[in-house]
Amino acid sequence: MTQSFLSVEGLTQRYPSSEFGELTVFENLDLKIEKGEFVSITGHSGCGKSTILNVLAGLDEANEGVVIMEGREVSGPSLDRGVVFQNYSLLPWLSALRNVTFAVESRHPEWSADQVKEHANYYLNLVGLNDGVEHRKPSQLSGGMRQRVSIARAFATEPKLLLLDEPFGALDALTRGTIQDELLKIWAGTGQTIFMITHDVDEAIYLSDRILLMSNGPYAKIAESVEIEIDRPRSRGSIVEDALYYDIRNHLVQFLTSRSKEFSGPSSESGGHLPKMVRLSENSIIKKKTMAL
Amino acid sequence: MTTLKSRALMLSVAILVFLLGIWELSIPTQKAAEELTEYEILMGSATPKAGVPPPSEIIIKVYEELSNPFYEAGPNDKGIGIQIGYSLYRVLTGFGLAAILAIPLGFVIGMSPLMYRSLDPFIQILRPISPLAWMPLALFVIQDSEGSAIFVIFICSIWPMLINTAFGVSGVRKDWVNVAKTHELGAWKTAYLVILPAAAPTIVTGMRISIGIAWLVIVAAEMLVGGTGIGYYVWNEWNNLDLTSVIFSILMIGVVGMALDSVFGILQSRVTYQE
Numbered sequence: 169m170t171q172s173f174l175s176v177e178g179l180t181q182r183y184p185s186s187e188f189g190e191l192t193v194f195e196n197l198d199l200k201i202e203k204g205e206f207v208s209i210t211g212h213s214g215c216g217k218s219t220i221l222n223v224l225a226g227l228d229e230a231n232e233g234v235v236i237m238e239g240r241e242v243s244g245p246s247l248d249r250g251v252v253f254q255n256y257s258l259l260p261w262l263s264a265l266r267n268v269t270f271a272v273e274s275r276h277p278e279w280s281a282d283q284v285k286e287h288a289n290y291y292l293n294l295v296g297l298n299d300g301v302e303h304r305k306p307s308q309l310s311g312g313m314r315q316r317v318s319i320a321r322a323f324a325t326e327p328k329l330l331l332l333d334e335p336f337g338a339l340d341a342l343t344r345g346t347i348q349d350e351l352l353k354i355w356a357g358t359g360q361t362i363f364m365i366t367h368d369v370d371e372a373i374y375l376s377d378r379i380l381l382m383s384n385g386p387y388a389k390i391a392e393s394v395e396i397e398i399d400r401p402r403s404r405g406s407i408v409e410d411a412l413y414y415d416i417r418n419h420l421v422q423f424l425t426s427r428s429k430e431f432s433g434p435s436s437e438s439g440g441h442l443p444k445m446v447r448l449s450e451n452s453i454i455k456k457k458t459m460a461l
Numbered sequence: 462m463t464t465l466k467s468r469a470l471m472l473s474v475a476i477l478v479f480l481l482g483i484w485e486l487s488i489p490t491q492k493a494a495e496e497l498t499e500y501e502i503l504m505g506s507a508t509p510k511a512g513v514p515p516p517s518e519i520i521i522k523v524y525e526e527l528s529n530p531f532y533e534a535g536p537n538d539k540g541i542g543i544q545i546g547y548s549l550y551r552v553l554t555g556f557g558l559a560a561i562l563a564i565p566l567g568f569v570i571g572m573s574p575l576m577y578r579s580l581d582p583f584i585q586i587l588r589p590i591s592p593l594a595w596m597p598l599a600l601f602v603i604q605d606s607e608g609s610a611i612f613v614i615f616i617c618s619i620w621p622m623l624i625n626t627a628f629g630v631s632g633v634r635k636d637w638v639n640v641a642k643t644h645e646l647g648a649w650k651t652a653y654l655v656i657l658p659a660a661a662p663t664i665v666t667g668m669r670i671s672i673g674i675a676w677l678v679i680v681a682a683e684m685l686v687g688g689t690g691i692g693y694y695v696w697n698e699w700n701n702l703d704l705t706s707v708i709f710s711i712l713m714i715g716v717v718g719m720a721l722d723s724v725f726g727i728l729q730s731r732v733t734y735q736e
Binding site for chain 1: 636637639640642643644645646650654655658659661732734735736
């Protein structure tokens with residue numbers, strides 16, 4: 169068996185809690201992500217999605233379990249794993265451009281100032297920030313523009329794995345759509361591996377290769393891994409006409425509204441189980457067959 | 462149509478003129494010697510009484526002193542510019558030394574909960590001590606009045622800077638620290654590129670409070686140690702019973718204090734950022 173680009177083994181997170189002695193957010197999580205995949209994770213609040221992302225980023229440490237990227241154990245944050253935070257996390261005293269150049273400088277300390285600036289401007293251009301907008305401070309930018317800067321900053325450091333923590337959560341629907349398209353465009357060019365948290369089912373289907381469904385906590389699990397077998401490049405207009413789109417959408421919504429509660433409680437087995445693979449294309453063929461009968 | 466600013470200025474001037482007018486009118490003019498009756502002369506009314514001078518005399522004094530601020534005519538007769546210069550030298554030296562100690566130490570306290578907890582009792586006990594209470598000890602240990610005055614300024618400037626720096630540093634948003642971490646910035650770079658600019662508005666506020674306190678304390682300290690400085694000048698003029706000079710120097714203390722504060726006000730607006 170070939171090794172996955174990223175593999176998470178037996179991840180467990182517990183917090184001390186006065187009522188129960190200990191609160192287990194999740195236990196024995198296993199997960200594999202291949203190189204170049206766009207994987208989303210969704211689930212109800214409090215199931216530990218952000219904790220998983222922070223562990224992948226190296227900002228948090230799980231109580232048990234390991235994260236292995238390209239055969240090496242992840243310990244501590246690294247420029248190989250870029251993070252786009254939900255609240256943008258731009259440094260407010262620096263201009264948009266300086267927010268990006270500061271990241272580029274830390275990636276390539278040997279570069280000249282011109283080289284750094286050129287590289288930063290290239291990525292700012294990709295997200296449509298030019299013509300002097302890049303010299304503004306974050307407080308003078310709209311939410312959408314701030315998130316664009318944040319995305320440009322993450323891509324400019326050229327990380328192997330990009331972690332997006334609800335990147336579009338605070339944006340209005342129109343801006344969200346535009347930035348999603350920009351993200352897909354850049355990703356198509358760079359082929360990085362992306363791990364994204366989202367609460368938006370349509371966003372997850374539109375962007376991802378695979379959607380991980382997390383059950384409710386405590387003792388949350390990654391219950392299923394739903395493959396999105398819709399050809400790329402996708403377009404917002406035509407994706408809804410794909411026969412699979414509504415099957416997938418219904419499956420996800422059904423999971424989030426009812427089935428996500430069924431998995432709670434400590435697991436009987438101990439580790440070694442990856443999320444159940446779900447391919448709805450196979451389902452729909454079966455469905456069509458039964459309908460034909 | 463006048464702006465609010467210009468109307469406020471006009472009102473300020475009106476209030477000033479009104480108050481000075483009342484002051485001027487309320488000072489009884491002393492009769493000239495030839496107008497006195499023989500009885501009054503016998504009763505001692507001919508010797509001029511010391512009284513609060515009217516503002517007109519003070520304005521003349523201000524003009525005289527400021528037209529020649531740097532004269533030097535013996536140890537007890539120096540221009541106001543020289544006296545203020547001595548005071549500023551002491552304040553800035555003491556304040557500067559305090560900043561060199563307090564800001565790095567505040568960083569350490571702000572970043573390390575262990576250091577915060579272990580140093581907190583010392584800070585809590587030392588901070589409420591009146592800076593002048595240190596004076597006798599300083600005079601004995603340092604054996605120099607100049608050094609003692611600077612030490613008193615140093616000790617009173619430390620606390621606001623130390624506490625504000627620690628507070629600002631510990632309050633830096635975790636997101637920004639995470640940004641530094643995910644970009645693999647080392648401890649020094651994180652401190653310099655992220656924490657210092659993030660905490661700068663709070664640190665400068667501490668510096669502004671410190672310089673204000675230092676300027677309050679230097680007057681009292683110089684009254685004690687004597688020799689030179691604006692505080693000594695006030696006390697010396699009181700001993701001369703020259704109330705015009707006393708009021709003039711009080712005015713100058715206010716003007717210089719305002720100037721010091723506005724310098725830090727400018728610095729503060731430079732480092733303030735909007736989230």
